Amino acid sequence: METRSNHVLVGAVVLILLVMLALFTVWLARIGGGREKEYDVFFKQAVDGLAKGSPVSFSGVPVGQVEDIALWPKDPQFVRVRLKVKDETPVLLGTTATIVGSFTGVSTITLDGAVRGAPPIACPETNPEQQCPMGVPVIPPKAGGVAALLSSAPQLLERVTTLTERLADVLSDRNQNSIAAILDSTNRLTDALADRGPEIAATLAETRIAIQRAGVASQQIGELAATTNGVLANDIQPTIQQLNRTIASAQKSADTLNEAIGDAKPGLQAFSKQTIPQVNQLVGDLRAMTGALASVAEKVDQGGATALVGRSKLPDYDPKKK
Incomplete structure (x- = not known):
């Protein structure tokens, strides 16, 4: 009985120590884990x-x-x-x-x-x-x-399928014949260009010369324009300035004349309303007087001075003239 009690006590102590060790391990894990x-x-x-x-x-x-x-x-x-x-x-x-x-x-x-x-x-x-x-x-x-790649795999396969179908359409028999015809035309064009190579080179040379001449002509035109600008600046500008002064003087004279006409306008109105009718009447009187003088002169010419003081003398009667 005493031996069996010792074993139970030792087992209980060991079990308690194991539980305490487990609790201590958990506590350390919590402390270390934070x-x-x-x-x-x-x-x-x-x-x-x-x-x-x-x-x-x-x-x-x-x-x-x-x-x-x-x-x-x-x-x-x-x-x-x-x-x-x-x-x-x-x-x-x-x-x-x-x-x-x-x-x-x-x-x-x-x-x-x-x-x-x-x-x-x-x-x-x-x-x-x-x-x-x-x-x-x-x-x-x-x-x-890999997950993103796998998730996008269906869309990728769909695009590959669409691309394959389009390539199949492009490489159909009809399109292959068209492509072959285009290649043949390209070959013929290449051969023609190769045959005309010297002519093309000569044309390019002439074009280069023409471009150079055009550049020289442009330079000369620029120099001529510069010369023209100098002539305009040196010769024409003084003339234009003199013309501007003349125009200003004429404008000043015109303004002075307008002022004089404005000042003389009342006198001109009086002259046209009063003096001109009197002058017209004077001219009429002068015309009447001129007519009268013409009549007197005619009488003097015909009858002499006596025609102005009496009647004209009747001619003597001559019976022989009868």
């Missing part, structure tokens, strides 16, 4: 190779692991991946999450793209449901690696 933060990443692509416990690295440095993987109930197109990373990890605005695959089939999540001085990714105080639908901050995804 605090951790959780983030969600919504991938709109296949997450093959990811599993709970898959490593999470930041620029190649291990910082955490995948906590959970599930379809997002609000939109099954997205896969929600819950990450748990160390508290000191610089998950700032601009940080993105990328699935990196490997040939072994195991995938990891890499975080990168943090900008120095940017604020950390966190849920806003107002309307947190929009940016944090599951209650934790969201890291935007970034397509990359």
Whole structure:
């Protein structure tokens, strides 16, 4: 009985020590692990190779692991991946999450793209449901690696198929005949150009000479224009200045004449209304007097001076003339 009691006591003590060792190990793990933060990443692509416990690295440095993987109930197109990373990890605005695959089939999540001085990714105080639908901050995804290639494989295959169909249309029998005809025409044109090579060279030489002559002519025209400008500046400009002075003098004389006419306008009006009628009357009187004098002169010519004082003497009667 005493031996059996000793064994039970030793077993109990050993069991207690093992439990204490396990608790101490957990406590050390918590102390060494420090605090951790959780983030969600919504991938709109296949997450093959990811599993709970898959490593999470930041620029190649291990910082955490995948906590959970599930379809997002609000939109099954997205896969929600819950990450748990160390508290000191610089998950700032601009940080993105990328699935990196490997040939072994195991995938990891890499975080990168943090900008120095940017604020950390966190849920806003107002309307947190929009940016944090599951209650934790969201890291935007970034397509990359084998997963991105596999996700874009259907579109790539479709484009390759379309390109193949278009190449088949281009290389049809009809188009091949057309291409062959174009090549034949090109060959004939090349042969014709080769035959006319000397003529083309001569034409190019003449063209070069013509261009040189045109350049010389342009230079001469420029010199002539410069000479013409000098003549205009030296000879014509003084004449133009003299003409401008003459025009200014004539304008001044015209202004003076206008002022004189304006000053003489009242006298001209009186002259036209009073003097001119009197002159007309005087002219009429002069005409009447001239007529009377003409009549007197005629009488003097016919009858002498006596015609002015009496009647004309009657001729004597002669009976013999009867």
